[in-house]
Amino acid sequence: MGKIYFNVIEKHKKVNVKKIITTLEEYKSYENNPLSDVDLILFIGWSWIIPESFTESNICLGIHPSDLPYYRGGSPLQNQIIDGMIESKISLITLSNKLDAGDIWLKKDFSLVGDSMEKVFENLIQSSIKLLNDFFNIYPNIKPETQDITKGSYFRGRRPEESKISLNDFKSMSLFEIYNFIRCLTDPYPNAYIEDEDGNKLVFKNITYVSSKNN
Amino acid sequence: MVGGYNKKYENNMKIIFLAYRNWSLDVYPFIKKHPKVHMSVLCKSNEELSKLDLEEYDLIITCGWSDELGENITSKIKAIGVHCAELDRYSYGSPLQLQIIDGITRTKHRIFSFTYDESSKRAHTHNRLYSHEVDLDLSGNMTDILNQMTATSIVLFNRYLDDVPNIKWKEWPEESIVRTKRNPLDSCLTKEKFHKMNTEELYNFFRCLEDPYPNGYIEDNKGILYIKHVEFKKKYE
Numbered sequence: 001m002g003k004i005y006f007n008v009i010e011k012h013k014k015v016n017v018k019k020i021i022t023t024l025e026e027y028k029s030y031e032n033n034p035l036s037d038v039d040l041i042l043f044i045g046w047s048w049i050i051p052e053s054f055t056e057s058n059i060c061l062g063i064h065p066s067d068l069p070y071y072r073g074g075s076p077l078q079n080q081i082i083d084g085m086i087e088s089k090i091s092l093i094t095l096s097n098k099l100d101a102g103d104i105w106l107k108k109d110f111s112l113v114g115d116s117m118e119k120v121f122e123n124l125i126q127s128s129i130k131l132l133n134d135f136f137n138i139y140p141n142i143k144p145e146t147q148d149i150t151k152g153s154y155f156r157g158r159r160p161e162e163s164k165i166s167l168n169d170f171k172s173m174s175l176f177e178i179y180n181f182i183r184c185l186t187d188p189y190p191n192a193y194i195e196d197e198d199g200n201k202l203v204f205k206n207i208t209y210v211s212s213k214n215n
Numbered sequence: 216m217v218g219g220y221n222k223k224y225e226n227n228m229k230i231i232f233l234a235y236r237n238w239s240l241d242v243y244p245f246i247k248k249h250p251k252v253h254m255s256v257l258c259k260s261n262e263e264l265s266k267l268d269l270e271e272y273d274l275i276i277t278c279g280w281s282d283e284l285g286e287n288i289t290s291k292i293k294a295i296g297v298h299c300a301e302l303d304r305y306s307y308g309s310p311l312q313l314q315i316i317d318g319i320t321r322t323k324h325r326i327f328s329f330t331y332d333e334s335s336k337r338a339h340t341h342n343r344l345y346s347h348e349v350d351l352d353l354s355g356n357m358t359d360i361l362n363q364m365t366a367t368s369i370v371l372f373n374r375y376l377d378d379v380p381n382i383k384w385k386e387w388p389e390e391s392i393v394r395t396k397r398n399p400l401d402s403c404l405t406k407e408k409f410h411k412m413n414t415e416e417l418y419n420f421f422r423c424l425e426d427p428y429p430n431g432y433i434e435d436n437k438g439i440l441y442i443k444h445v446e447f448k449k450k451y452e
């Protein structure tokens with residue numbers, strides 16, 4: 001995914017990409033020797049903690065796939081989809097030592113529609129490309145807004161065992177709720193499954209849902 | 216000879232290959248290369264078949280063909296196909312799905328002979344004759360099974376062509392049990408049925424209805440959830 005962003009960003013007339021880092025090993029080599037002569041460091045789909053040596057010496061920006069301050073923390077895509085959200089936003093924020101609590105520079109619409117996470121990722125890429133292009137069009141005439149983290153919501157990351165749908169849940173949930181649960185846990189995430197009393201598991205890999213309204 | 220061979224076979228056979236499903240179309244390139252096949256034509260529809268002069272051909276080979284050939288064709292030319300079941304009860308349509316749903320994991324893939332008997336309810340093979348057979352594994356997803364059927368069909372048709380015209384027909388035992396052909400509405404599971412099945416039964420139900428078949432689904436008053444692809448993880452003791 002990072003390569004797609006890079007291809008788009010490097011073509012922007014205001015952008016001169018000084019360095020692209022794609023591995024943790026390479027990244028660690030800069031931990032005690034932060035990059036100089038750069039205006040921004042952009043982290044895309046970056047899972048590792050960013051040390052203060054980076055955030056204090058450079059403006060570090062990242063994209064969070066929610067309408068911040070809502071759905072801060074872990075598993076934002078899953079938590080929104082399970083809550084039945086269809087339309088959301090992505091937020092370009094300053095990365096700081098507080099998770100997803102940095103200043104907000106810009107937001108863009110983001111659709112959570114799709115039978116699989118692969119499709120949701122495609123939506124995310126398209127929204128992120130728009131977001132970054134708009135950001136660089138405006139930059140440096142843009143000021144971030146402080147995020148009010150007394151509002152919104154915070155979630156911890158989901159654990160693999162939470163991908164289990166109990167038979168009781170299956171009974172009580174609507175099919176649309178089940179659909180959302182399963183689709184947000186398609187690859188590359190720990191897939192949704194049901195487990196019977198013998199300990200055997202039925203793992204859901206691919207599904208689709210048709211509303212009666214569409215029939 | 217009506218319904219049989221009317222020409223010399225050695226390196227001189229003219230065949231019609233009937234197929235339209237992806238897995239069966241992949242069989243054709245291997246059959247047309249058989250040393251006994253002098254000329255071959257691929258037909259993907261009844262319309263294409265109807266344009267051919269059957270008198271000019273020695274054999275029709277069908278692969279994954281759902282339609283009946285009918286008396287008009289079987290009376291004019293020898294026709295064979297492949298049938299993926301060992302038991303007579305699965306001779307009436309949807310053999311893959313019915314065997315998987317019934318928990319069968321190992322069956323036979325066989326060459327059968329098309330005949331026509333309007334009093335018989337069996338699909339295609341209104342008789343119980345088969346000439347060649349190989350094992351067929353019904354575990355895994357439909358993609359795995361159909362890939363395997365491509366391979367076993369190639370083996371079966373080649374063996375048949377190797378042996379022709381000295382084909383020895385055998386008969387599988389008759390059963391009184393009839394597993395009737397499925398229809399798309401049979402792909403529906405109510406939530407109540409769903410809860411009565413264990414995970415292995417659910418796996419078998421959904422995996423045998425993966426593409427290209429009408430996918431298994433659960434329906435409520437607001438919509439339909441289609442289960443397109445599942446996996447089964449058995450707990451090891």
